[in-house]
Amino acid sequence: MxxxxxxxYAVMALVDLARFDNIxxxxxxxxxxxxxISLDYLEQIFSKLxxxxxxxSIRGTQGGYILKRKxxxxxxxxxxxxxxxxxxxxxxxxxxxxGCNGKSTKCLTHNLxxxxxxxxxxxxxxxxxxxxxxxxxxxxx
Amino acid sequence: MxxxxxxxYAVMALVDLARFDNIxxxxxxxxxxxxxISLDYLEQIFSKLxxxxxxxSIRGTQGGYILKRKxxxxxxxxxxxxxxxxxxxxxxxxxxxxGCNGKSTKCLTHNLxxxxxxxxxxxxxxxxxxxxxxxxxxxxx
DNA sequence: TATAAACCTGAGTAAAATAGTCAAGTATAT
DNA sequence: ATATACTTGACTATTTTACTCAGGTTTATA
Ligand code: FES
Ligand code: FES
Numbered sequence: 029m030x031x032x033x034x035x036x037y038a039v040m041a042l043v044d045l046a047r048f049d050n051i052x053x054x055x056x057x058x059x060x061x062x063x064x065i066s067l068d069y070l071e072q073i074f075s076k077l078x079x080x081x082x083x084x085s086i087r088g089t090q091g092g093y094i095l096k097r098k099x100x101x102x103x104x105x106x107x108x109x110x111x112x113x114x115x116x117x118x119x120x121x122x123x124x125x126x127g128c129n130g131k132s133t134k135c136l137t138h139n140l141x142x143x144x145x146x147x148x149x150x151x152x153x154x155x156x157x158x159x160x161x162x163x164x165x166x167x168x169x
Numbered sequence: 170m171x172x173x174x175x176x177x178y179a180v181m182a183l184v185d186l187a188r189f190d191n192i193x194x195x196x197x198x199x200x201x202x203x204x205x206i207s208l209d210y211l212e213q214i215f216s217k218l219x220x221x222x223x224x225x226s227i228r229g230t231q232g233g234y235i236l237k238r239k240x241x242x243x244x245x246x247x248x249x250x251x252x253x254x255x256x257x258x259x260x261x262x263x264x265x266x267x268g269c270n271g272k273s274t275k276c277l278t279h280n281l282x283x284x285x286x287x288x289x290x291x292x293x294x295x296x297x298x299x300x301x302x303x304x305x306x307x308x309x310x
Numbered sequence: 311t312a313t314a315a316a317c318c319t320g321a322g323t324a325a326a327a328t329a330g331t332c333a334a335g336t337a338t339a340t
Numbered sequence: 341a342t343a344t345a346c347t348t349g350a351c352t353a354t355t356t357t358a359c360t361c362a363g364g365t366t367t368a369t370a
Contacts, residue, residue, distance in 0.1 A: 029170055029289070030257040031282065033358060043277045055316060063277070064270035069359060075318070088367025089315045116171040129205035136184045136204070136305055141172065144292060148170070151288050155281070164277055174329060196345060210330055216347070229338025230344045 035113030037065050038073050039160070042107060045083070046099045046161045053092030073111055080110035099161060105152040115148050117141035176254030178206050179214050180301070183248060186224070187240045187302045194233030214252055221251035240302060246293040256289050258282035 040063050045054045056074060060067040074093060077083045084096040095102065108114065118141045119128035127135040181204050186195045197215060201208040215234060218224045225237040236243065249255065259282045260269035268276045 029172055029176070029254065031170055031285075032356090033260075035170075036260060036278065036282070039281070040276060040278045053316095057316075064272070066359065068361075071318070072359085078318095085317060086367095087317050087365080089313095090368060091316050091366085093317090113170065119174075119177060131205070135181060137177065137181045137301070139304060140180070140296070140301060141177070144172075144289075147292050148285075148289060151285060160278070160281060163280060173327090194345095198345075207330065209332075212347075213330085219346095226346060227338095228336080228344095228346050230342095231339060232337085232345050234346090 032113055034073060034111050035108055037063075037069065038077065038107050038111045038113070039104065041065065041070060041073065042077070042082070042095075042102070042157055043160050043164065045093060046095060046157050047164075049095055049099060053086045053090070053094050055092040058092075076111050077107070080106070082106060082110055095157075099158040100156050102157040103153055104155040104157075105149065107157075108152060115145055115152075117145040117148075173254055174210075175214060175252050176249055178204075178210065179218065179248050179252045179254070180245065182206065182211060182214065183218070183223070183236075183243070183298055184301050184305065186234060187236060187298050188305075190236055190240060194227045194231070194235050196233040199233075217252050218248070221247070223247060223251055236298075240299040241297050243298040244294055245296040245298075246290065248298075249293060256286055256293075258286045258289075 041059050044059050044063055048054050056067055056070045059065065060070055074083060074085075078085055078093075081096050082102055083093045085091070085093055118138060120126065120134065120138065122142075125132065125134075127133055127138065129135050182200050185200050185204055189195050197208055197211045200206065201211055215224060215226075219226055219234075222237050223243055224234045226232070226234055259279060261267065261275065261279065263283075266273065266275075268274055268279065270276050
């Protein structure tokens with residue numbers, strides 16, 4: 029079970045962006061330099077974040093990105109959802125009555141993985157971008 | 170973030186095995202048929218489980234595997250550890266003072282991922298094989 | 311109005327991880 | 341003897357990841 033770079037970078041970039049929230053748009057180039065993430069890769073990620081209305085883009089010179097919603101209202105779960113970093117523990121289709129083994133009942137471990145999925149998602153639903161920015165500025169004092 | 174087949178199968182196979190605990194050794198062939206897991210793959214998995222003393226093998230005809238420890242004392246975390254299904258959220262080496270970005274401080278999200286890792290591992294440390302077997306037999310009543 | 315900064319889009323690709331298979335054994339109950 | 345079942349190690353196809361690359365378009369500003 030591991031976190032992918034895409035998810036990790038998305039959050040990292042947004043924390044960076046959120047720290048300058050509403051002062052100026054932040055260019056991907058700056059984020060790229062500060063956080064050591066490839067610019068081209070960031071563009072892919074921000075394209076998805078924009079489509080899910082987490083950030084807003086401002087084109088042209090002096091352009092960049094700003095948050096579209098308040099940092100408090102952006103949960104980790106929204107970010108992960110936007111970049112397709114999904115938690116997948118069960119093998120079967122949840123809606124189907126069939127199990128992952130192809131049989132007509134769910135497998136011996138289905139409930140367990142379902143519980144695990146909820147356990148992890150709870151964590152993501154609780155954390156907001158604001159929390160992350162705060163945690164970070166506290167560390168710096 | 171997803172669970173691999175190896176981890177999923179390891180737990181599934183052990184729940185199957187634990188249900189017959191100490192009556193008879195259970196052959197991998199039987200588990201393979203009941204759970205729909207390739208026999209060859211099961212062999213790989215049980216080789217690891219044996220090395221970590223979670224199961225014990227009995228060779229020859231009528232042979233198979235039995236649990237080496239009590240089901241109550243086998244936690245999910247032990248199983249996952251045995252088959253190298255590890256939870257990996259941070260990118261950097263935890264011991265190192267360097268960050269995942271190559272800089273001399275930890276990145277903006279390091280603490281977050283560390284918390285997440287603990288959150289997930291807590292789940293694995295709480296659940297024992299006994300719990301899983303019970304959950305399952307209850308469902309059947 | 312020329313220019314450069316910055317966003318935008320889609321395709322392509324190398325490397326890594328996963329999910330197995332395959333082959334050739336050894337041990338033991340019957 | 342023989343069939344059942346564990347043991348071991350190598351090998352491979354597929355999928356996923358983590359990017360790169362090549363072209364755009366928009367807009368502030370000199
Ligand atoms: S994971 Fe859902 S049936 Fe096995
Ligand atoms: S994950 Fe540890 S420094 Fe970034």
